[in-house]
Every structure is written in structure tokens, then in C-alpha cells.
Amino acid sequence: MIEGTILLVGCGKMGGALLKGWFAQGLSPVDIMIVEPAGRAAVETAEDHPALSVLTDASELPSDFTPDAIVFAVKPQAAADVIPTYARFAEGGTVYLSIIAGMSLQKLQEILGSEAAVVRAMPNTPAAIGRGISVLCPAESVGPSQKRVCKVLLAAAGQTAWITDESDMDAVTAVSGSGPAYVFLLAEALTEAGISAGLAPDLAEQLAQATVSGAGALLEAETLSASTLRENVTSPGGTTEAALKVLMAEDGLPPLLQRAVDVATKRSKDLAG
Numbered sequence: 401m402i403e404g405t406i407l408l409v410g411c412g413k414m415g416g417a418l419l420k421g422w423f424a425q426g427l428s429p430v431d432i433m434i435v436e437p438a439g440r441a442a443v444e445t446a447e448d449h450p451a452l453s454v455l456t457d458a459s460e461l462p463s464d465f466t467p468d469a470i471v472f473a474v475k476p477q478a479a480a481d482v483i484p485t486y487a488r489f490a491e492g493g494t495v496y497l498s499i500i501a502g503m504s505l506q507k508l509q510e511i512l513g514s515e516a517a518v519v520r521a522m523p524n525t526p527a528a529i530g531r532g533i534s535v536l537c538p539a540e541s542v543g544p545s546q547k548r549v550c551k552v553l554l555a556a557a558g559q560t561a562w563i564t565d566e567s568d569m570d571a572v573t574a575v576s577g578s579g580p581a582y583v584f585l586l587a588e589a590l591t592e593a594g595i596s597a598g599l600a601p602d603l604a605e606q607l608a609q610a611t612v613s614g615a616g617a618l619l620e621a622e623t624l625s626a627s628t629l630r631e632n633v634t635s636p637g638g639t640t641e642a643a644l645k646v647l648m649a650e651d652g653l654p655p656l657l658q659r660a661v662d663v664a665t666k667r668s669k670d671l672a673g
């Protein structure tokens with residue numbers, strides 16, 4: 401249950417996905433303000449919720465408005481210009497929740513003040529249908545109730561997990577932040593392989609997509625681990641075992657994925673500077 405007043409700064413793809421989740425959780429439009437110059441998600445949402453305040457600039461915020469939480473969902477390139485405008489709320493107990501990729505807690509506190517209560521988080525794209533996972537990392541100055549607010553705000557878009565060592569955020573970015581793209585690639589590659597094996601393209605695509613999404617849903621529904629589920633569908637001498645011998649060879653999928661995650665982790669570090 402989301403409680404308190406929220407200011408959402410940036411209502412594009414990810415901000416819009418969060419907003420949708422908050423309304424689904426019962427947040428009242430009067431408890432939220434949005435600052436967004438032109439985003440489609442904000443405009444569309446405002447049509448469904450006439451009581452929602454969508455401002456095009458922070459200067460339009462009422463002078464007596466002090467939000468319980470400010471969520472930064474602007475692009476990293478815009479962050480340095482946008483964030484300083486909201487530093488005045490730091491002393492009023494407001495918690496800042498930033499989903500801006502690559503922007504460290506230290507950088508955020510350099511802008512907002514060294515004692516500002518800041519939580520950095522990394523969501524992923526399935527948040528758009530409430531099936532994402534967000535990893536949160538708090539600054540030391542964040543209190544228990546402020547942590548709870550941030551967790552509830554992101555839980556509206558799916559699962560949440562906390563880390564305390566911020567340096568893990570690069571690997572988190574490489575695994576769950578970029579991860580949906582790896583799974584989409586798996587569906588693409590399986591489609592292509594089916595076409596090469598003689599299937600009509602439409603059927604190959606349907607089979608690949610249903611298999612990826614069905615296997616994901618089964619993994620979520622079962623209490624068994626991924627490796628047990630894999631073993632359970634692998635009969636000795638059968639077709640799955642033949643394919644897995646290729647995928648699990650020394651130069652197969654695990655070392656390939658390891659290399660992909662390693663370069664993404666390094667890229668995340670480099671981008672953060």
C-alpha cells in the first residue's frame with residue numbers, strides 16, 4: 401500500500417510504467433505530482449485520471465508542497481540539469497528514489513546534499529507489465545520508513561531486492577537490467593533455428609515465443625530450481641539431451657553468457673565513470 405505524497409520527475413517509459421503500477425495499487429491521483437515536459441505516458445495517464453497534476457516544469461510546483469518521496473526517472477544525460485532543482489526538499493524528510501542508470505549515490509548526494517536520504521535503484525523493462533525486478537541500494541542516511549516507501553513504490557512494478565554494497569549495482573545492471581534483451585535474443589535465435597530446421601517462419605516464431613514465455617512462467621510457478629527443471633525434461637539418450645550437449649559444451653552457452661555479463665558489468669562501471 402503506497403502512502404504519502406509522491407513527486408515523479410520524468411514520466412517516459414519507466415516513469416510511466418511505475419505510475420501505472422502505483423495507480424493499480426490504489427494510489428490516489430491527488431497524492432501525486434508529475435514534472436514532465438512532454439512525455440506521452442504522462443499525458444495519456446492524465447486523461448484517465450483528471451485529478452492528476454502534470455506540470456511541465458518544477459517552477460510550477462506549489463510553494464507549500466513537500467513530497468514524502470521524489471522519484472527521478474529522467475535520462476542520465478538530463479540528470480545533472482534536472483536534479484539540483486529538487487535539492488531544497490532534502491531537509492524536509494523527503495526520500496529521493498533514483499532509477500537513473502549509472503548515477504551513484506555519491507554523485508546524487510553531491511547534488512542534493514551529503515545528508516540527503518537517497519536510494520538508488522535499477523528496475524528492468526518487464527516493469528511495464530508489473531513483472532519487473534528492481535534492486536535497491538540505500539545511502540546510510542536513509543531511515544527504515546523511507547526504505548519502506550521506496551520498496552513499496554518499486555514493488556508496484558514487480559519484485560524487489562536490496563543490496564548494501566553499491567558496487568554490486570554494475571553486475572545487477574548486467575544481469576537483470578540488460579537481461580530481458582538476452583532472453584529476447586534467445587527467442588529470436590530459437591525462431592531462426594526453427595526456420596533453418598524447415599518450419600514456416602510464423603510457426604517457428606510462435607513456437608519460440610510460447611516456449612520462452614511458458615518456460616519462464618513454469619520457472620516462476622514451481623519451487624524447483626532452473627537446473628532441476630532442466631534435468632526433469634532431459635531423458636537419457638533423448639532429443640533434449642542431444643541439444644544440451646551442444647549448449648553445455650566447453651564453448652557453449654554458460655561461458656558465452658559469462659562473457660556477456662562480464663562485458664556489460666565493465667560497461668556499466670565505465671559509464672558511471
Ligand SMILES: NC(=O)c1ccc[n+]([C@@H]2O[C@H](COP(=O)([O-])OP(=O)(O)OC[C@H]3O[C@@H](n4cnc5c(N)ncnc54)[C@H](OP(=O)(O)O)[C@@H]3O)[C@@H](O)[C@H]2O)c1
Pocket residue numbers: 409410411412413414415435436437438439440473474475476478482499500501502522523524525577
Ligand atoms: N527503460 C528501461 O528499461 C530502464 C531500466 C532501468 C533504468 N532506467 C532508467 O530510467 C530512466 C528513464 O528511462 P526511460 O527509458 O523511461 O527514458 P524516457 O522514456 O526517455 O523517459 C525520460 C523522461 O524524462 C523526461 N524529462 C526530460 N527532461 C525533464 C525534466 N527537466 N523534468 C522532468 N522530466 C524530464 C523526458 O521528456 P522528453 O521526452 O520530453 O525529453 C522523458 O519523458 C533512465 O535514467 C534510465 O537509465 C530505464
